Amino acid sequence: xxxVTQLGSHVSVSEGALVLLRCNYSSSVPPYLFWYVQYxxxxxxxxxxYTTGATLVKGINGFEAEFKKSETSFHLTKPSAHMSDAAEYxxxxxxxxxxxxxxxxxxxxxxxxxx
Amino acid sequence: NAGVTQTPKFQVLKTGQSMxxxxxxxxxxxxxxxxxxxxxxxxxxxxxxxxxxxxxxGEVPNGYNVSRSTTEDFPLRLLSAAPSxxxxxxxxxxxxxxxxxxxxxxFGSGTRLTVV
Numbered sequence: 650x651x652x653v654t655q656l657g658s659h660v661s662v663s664e665g666a667l668v669l670l671r672c673n674y675s676s677s678v679p680p681y682l683f684w685y686v687q688y689x690x691x692x693x694x695x696x697x698x699y700t701t702g703a704t705l706v707k708g709i710n711g712f713e714a715e716f717k718k719s720e721t722s723f724h725l726t727k728p729s730a731h732m733s734d735a736a737e738y739x740x741x742x743x744x745x746x747x748x749x750x751x752x753x754x755x756x757x758x759x760x761x762x763x764x
Numbered sequence: 765n766a767g768v769t770q771t772p773k774f775q776v777l778k779t780g781q782s783m784x785x786x787x788x789x790x791x792x793x794x795x796x797x798x799x800x801x802x803x804x805x806x807x808x809x810x811x812x813x814x815x816x817x818x819x820x821x822g823e824v825p826n827g828y829n830v831s832r833s834t835t836e837d838f839p840l841r842l843l844s845a846a847p848s849x850x851x852x853x854x855x856x857x858x859x860x861x862x863x864x865x866x867x868x869x870x871f872g873s874g875t876r877l878t879v880v
Binding site for chain 1: 804806807808812854856858865869873874
């Protein structure tokens with residue numbers, strides 16, 4: 650069965666510091682992996698995705714993530730946090746099976762950025 | 765603007781009342797789904813549809829009904845609201861099949877529902 654685990658429900662960093670949000674997945678088929686961001690009182694916005702090809706993917710707002718098959722991980726990073734990065738981040742795995750596609754979410758990580 | 769439109773944005777219901785959350789998309793997406801978001805639990809799939817006339821249950825379907833009479837619309841019905849249904853509800857859509865799995869989902873802005 651497919652599943653997603655996000656380590657750390659709350660992460661706090663200082664402005665300018667490295668952001669690292671952890672995501673591990675379990676999948677019996679090659680996964681498609683996504684990071685979504687949710688700003689307060691808004692919907693989910695796609696940040697970046699891994700489907701095939703290059704394992705280091707770049708997204709919007711300076712974020713990137715690396716697919717590591719051996720570690721079943723897809724951690725999200727940003728070299729220097731900005732106040733505007735404060736939001737909730739969701740890792741998700743997508744797959745196609747049983748004649749339909751499904752998207753399974755982790756429980757989310759709330760990122761706080763301190764001045 | 766193309767996308768997923770949800771109405772209403774906010775709603776307060778009394779226990780036992782019924783209501784319908786509306787969802788419409790104009791991207792000709794075959795696949796539509798409803799999620800609920802609760803603190804510490806991420807997003808959980810309620811119901812989904814792979815095309816007009818076809819619906820199926822997700823992870824937490826109890827207390828909710830859906831129908832899909834057109835490609836564009838996918839309403840979610842609460843027949844008898846309960847406090848446990850207090851949540852934020854998101855509608856999402858994508859292409860069907862492998863293309864949808866690769867593309868990811870487009871989400872609406874959500875409906876914040878409180879049942880008292």
